[in-house]
Amino acid sequence: MLLSIEPDGPVPIYQQIRDRIVEAIATGDAPVGSGLPATRQLGVDLGINFHTVNKGYDLLRQEGLLRIGRKAGAVVQRDATSGPPRPGWEEGWTARMRTMLAEAIAQGLASEEIIVHCQDIIAGFVPATHYGPAVGEAS
Amino acid sequence: MLLSIEPDGPVPIYQQIRDRIVEAIATGDAPVGSGLPATRQLGVDLGINFHTVNKGYDLLRQEGLLRIGRKAGAVVQRDATSGPPRPGWEEGWTARMRTMLAEAIAQGLASEEIIVHCQDIIAGFVPATHYGPAVGEAS
DNA sequence: GGCTCTGTTCTATATGAGGTGCATCATAGG
DNA sequence: CCTATGATGCACCTCATATAGAACAGAGCC
Incomplete structure (x- = not known):
C-alpha cells in the first residue's frame, strides 16, 4: 500500500487519501480483508497529522468501503467482487x-x-x- | 436560462452555478454566442450576492467556455461544436x-x-x- | 455631454472548512 | 501491567466561502 499525496494541491489531503484508496480498491491492490496502515503510521509516512488520515478513513467508512476496529485498524470491507452497490x-x-x-x-x-x-x-x-x-x- | 441552486448543500454555490452552466452548454441550451444573465440580475433571481455569481462566471472564463465583456456581459464562447479541447x-x-x-x-x-x-x-x-x-x- | 447598464476592483466582515498539535480515554492483545 | 491502536475533545491557525458596500471603467444610448 504505497500512497503518494500532493500536500500543496487544490484538493484536500484527506480527500486525496480517500481517492487513492478508492482507486487501490478498484485496481485490486486493496482487496476485501486487507488491512490499511494505522492512522498514526500513515501520518508519519506521509508527513501529515494522523487526524487528517483519520478523516480520510472515516469518509471511506461512511461510504461502506472500510470497516474500522479498535485493534484490527482499517480493513477493506467492499470491492468489485462484493455485489451490487448500496441503495441510494x-x-x-x-x-x-x-x-x-x-x-x-x-x-x-x-x-x-x-x-x-x-x-x-x-x-x-x-x-x-x-x-x-x-x-x-x-x- | 433557468438555473436552480441548492443554497444549503455541501457543494459551494459558485460551483453549482458553474456546473449548471456547463451542463446547459452540453445540452445545447446555451449555444455559442448566447448571452448569460447579468451577474447582478442573476444574483437577484437566485437570492444570492452578485459576487458569488461573478465567481462562477469567472471559473467558466478560465476554462475557456465563456467570454466576458463590459457591455455584452457573459457570452458562451465554446460548446460541443467548437472543435477539439484546449491542450492541457x-x-x-x-x-x-x-x-x-x-x-x-x-x-x-x-x-x-x-x-x-x-x-x-x-x-x-x-x-x-x-x-x-x-x-x-x-x- | 450626460445617463445607464455592465463588469471590475477594493475593502471589510462573518462563518465554516482544512490542517495541525496536544492531551486523554477506551479497547484489544501480549 | 504494558503497549499499540482508534476515538474523542480542545485549542489554534490559515484559508475558502459568502455577503456587503463602495467606487471605478468601458460601452451603448439619448
Missing part, C-alpha cells in the same frame, strides 16, 4: 458523473471519444480478471 | 474521471454497467444532432 449511492454518483461528462462535451470531446476514454481507464483498473476468463488465462 | 485540459479531467470510475468499481458496479450509464447520460445531453446532418436539417 447511485443517485449522487450519477449527478456528479453528469457534470463530468457535460464538461467533456462542452470542451469539444466527441461522445465516442469520451466512452473510449472511460473504457480505457476502466481497462487500466481491472485486468479483465473479474468478469470471466481473460486473455491468456485458462478458461 | 484533458490531463486533469482524466485524473478526476479516474477517481469517479474507481469509486463505481469499488462500489460494485460492473464495467459494462458503468459504460452504459455514461452512454445514457450523454444521450440525454446530445440528441444526436451534433455529428452530421440532423433530423430536419439541410445537409
Whole structure:
C-alpha cells in the first residue's frame, strides 16, 4: 500500500487519501480483508497529522468501503467482487458523473471519444480478471 | 436560462452555478454566442450576492467556455461544436474521471454497467444532432 | 455631454472548512 | 501491567466561502 499525496494541491489531503484508496480498491491492490496502515503510521509516512488520515478513513467508512476496529485498524470491507452497490449511492454518483461528462462535451470531446476514454481507464483498473476468463488465462 | 441552486448543500454555490452552466452548454441550451444573465440580475433571481455569481462566471472564463465583456456581459464562447479541447485540459479531467470510475468499481458496479450509464447520460445531453446532418436539417 | 447598464476592483466582515498539535480515554492483545 | 491502536475533545491557525458596500471603467444610448 504505497500512497503518494500532493500536500500543496487544490484538493484536500484527506480527500486525496480517500481517492487513492478508492482507486487501490478498484485496481485490486486493496482487496476485501486487507488491512490499511494505522492512522498514526500513515501520518508519519506521509508527513501529515494522523487526524487528517483519520478523516480520510472515516469518509471511506461512511461510504461502506472500510470497516474500522479498535485493534484490527482499517480493513477493506467492499470491492468489485462484493455485489451490487448500496441503495441510494447511485443517485449522487450519477449527478456528479453528469457534470463530468457535460464538461467533456462542452470542451469539444466527441461522445465516442469520451466512452473510449472511460473504457480505457476502466481497462487500466481491472485486468479483465473479474468478469470471466481473460486473455491468456485458462478458461 | 433557468438555473436552480441548492443554497444549503455541501457543494459551494459558485460551483453549482458553474456546473449548471456547463451542463446547459452540453445540452445545447446555451449555444455559442448566447448571452448569460447579468451577474447582478442573476444574483437577484437566485437570492444570492452578485459576487458569488461573478465567481462562477469567472471559473467558466478560465476554462475557456465563456467570454466576458463590459457591455455584452457573459457570452458562451465554446460548446460541443467548437472543435477539439484546449491542450492541457484533458490531463486533469482524466485524473478526476479516474477517481469517479474507481469509486463505481469499488462500489460494485460492473464495467459494462458503468459504460452504459455514461452512454445514457450523454444521450440525454446530445440528441444526436451534433455529428452530421440532423433530423430536419439541410445537409 | 450626460445617463445607464455592465463588469471590475477594493475593502471589510462573518462563518465554516482544512490542517495541525496536544492531551486523554477506551479497547484489544501480549 | 504494558503497549499499540482508534476515538474523542480542545485549542489554534490559515484559508475558502459568502455577503456587503463602495467606487471605478468601458460601452451603448439619448
